[in-house]
Amino acid sequence: MGGLELDEVTKAFGASRAVDDVSLVVDPGAFVALLGPSGCGKTTLLRLVAGLERPSAGRIAIAGRVVAEGGRFVEAEERGLGMVFQSYALWPHMSVADNVAFGLKVRRLPAEKRRRRIADALAMVGLSELADRRPAQLSGGQRQRVALARCLALEPPLVLLDEPLANLDAHLRETMQREFRRLHRETGATFVIVTHDQAEAMALADTIAVMHEGRLQQVATPHGLYSAPATEMVARFIGRGALVPVAILEPARDGRLTVSLAGRTLPARGAATVPGPGRLVLRAETLALSDAADAIPARVVDAVYRGGFHTLEIAIDGVEGGLVQVQSREAPAPGDRVGLAITDPWALPAGG
Ligand SMILES: Nc1ncnc2c1ncn2[C@@H]1O[C@H](COP(=O)(O)OP(=O)(O)O)[C@@H](O)[C@H]1O
Ligand SMILES: [Mg+2]
Incomplete structure (x- = not known):
């Protein structure tokens, strides 16, 4: 479970199409990167999947269930996904544990189950010791881990990540890339990450979907994109x-x-x-x-x-x-x- 299917999905803002006729199948358990230059429509595509935007046309299905098509629209909180953004969006007045708990409370999980999930999620990202701290007492990398733990505590079958490492320095970014790969393996969830950084996409994903001006250029393995680019844009964007x-x-x-x-x-x-x-x-x-x-x-x-x-x-x-x-x-x-x-x-x- 946790696969994703986009069928001729378009999102127009006024006259311009931020996402233009995108069809993409993501297999359950895959780690896919949406890669492209700034402004090419990556975030909009992710927000469409999350249910934070309504498509102008097309069909979106998550784990075999249609969540957007014509008049049909499943609200974001009903889609059962986890999201991590570039801005970690933590509550500053809450402890690490309470931040992680927040999503679970909204879902009305029983207290005992909730406590276990919080402990598991914090352990998974290596933050068990810091459960009582406030976000202001954490480094950037630790804050990012809290955001990750909050997402993983929901045990979502599909995890959406929008430039989650963009605010970290190069060294920390590499450490977190290893963490992401490990968490992907351990959770078995489907991961879709948005990035404008081709090295990051290659380091993380087993499949990369390259976007340009709202359209998908090519969907392939990192090696496939590098050795057999389908368009001039991909050839210039991937590798020197x-x-x-x-x-x-x-x-x-x-x-x-x-x-x-x-x-x-x-x-x-x-x-x-x-x-x-x-x-x-x-x-x-x-x-x-x-x-x-x-x-x-x-x-x-x-x-x-x-x-x-x-x-x-x-x-x-x-x-x-x-x-x-x-x-x-x-x-x-x-x-x-x-x-x-x-x-x-x-x-x-x-x-x-
Ligand atoms: N809510 C919105 N209203 C109008 N235009 C938008 C909105 N959101 C995004 N856009 C436009 O859609 C295009 C794609 O944006 P975005 O999806 O954020 O790109 P990326 O994440 O690849 O940088 C941009 O031209 C952006 O200005
Ligand atoms: Mg973006």
Whole structure:
């Protein structure tokens, strides 16, 4: 239980669509990240799932039960989910334990059951010792744990997290990422986290849904997004790398195709179904200097020593704006001619 299904969900504010025709299936027990730049509609999508917004169109089902469709709308408190926000939204005048208890009181749980749930939730996030403190006496990370405990005490089948780590420093964020993974494993609940940080999405989620301007761009594993981005937006947003224009000569068969770059023909991975203009995704690990006769002709623009290796900025002949980065043990000087070997790059149709 705890799966989630969105079917052609749209949320319009006036003339603009914050969420635009989103369809997404989240399996029970999955850990999914909604990833995208600020303003792309992540929070709105999460609020639609939570029941804090009504969709303008589409259908939302949680654990197989339709919670929003047409005139049908299940209120937030009837959806049985847990939510954690960037602002932890703790009651300042209540102790840690009372903050955690609050959600349970609203649900009218018997006192004995309530006490056990509070103790369990505090133990799960490592706060048993601090149960009597006030939020003001806690660090940022501890406050975030209280918010988590308050959510987990409800034993929700579906946990929604909206940029929960954005206010923490980098070190604490990493610690909390490990905690989130552990809590996900231990509770068996479905987790959906919103983040604009691709490293965080990759560290946490087994599936990432990339959003851009209200629309879903791609839903895939972290590795799938990195190695086979479906659109130029995803290719630019996930991982570092350059997109250089190529001509797709032979469209894909069994995931392989042929492209032309700087007068050379080379094999690539891809899904493009028609010949024509394309983009090659060139990440540092797919590139190396080469003396081979069929190497791509190029020129060194800049070279920076990084300790043990150099980072070279390289312009491929005849490719406008096509600066790529290569790591190299050799140290050619700016202006030097070099050859480039490209191993197993990913090709996209242009404008995709
Ligand atoms: N209540 C609202 N009224 C009007 N516009 C809104 C409202 N909530 C969000 N928006 C707009 O919807 C878009 C998506 O916002 P949001 O979902 O908060 O994005 P994200 O969480 O990805 O940063 C933004 O352009 C935002 O200004
Ligand atoms: Mg947001």
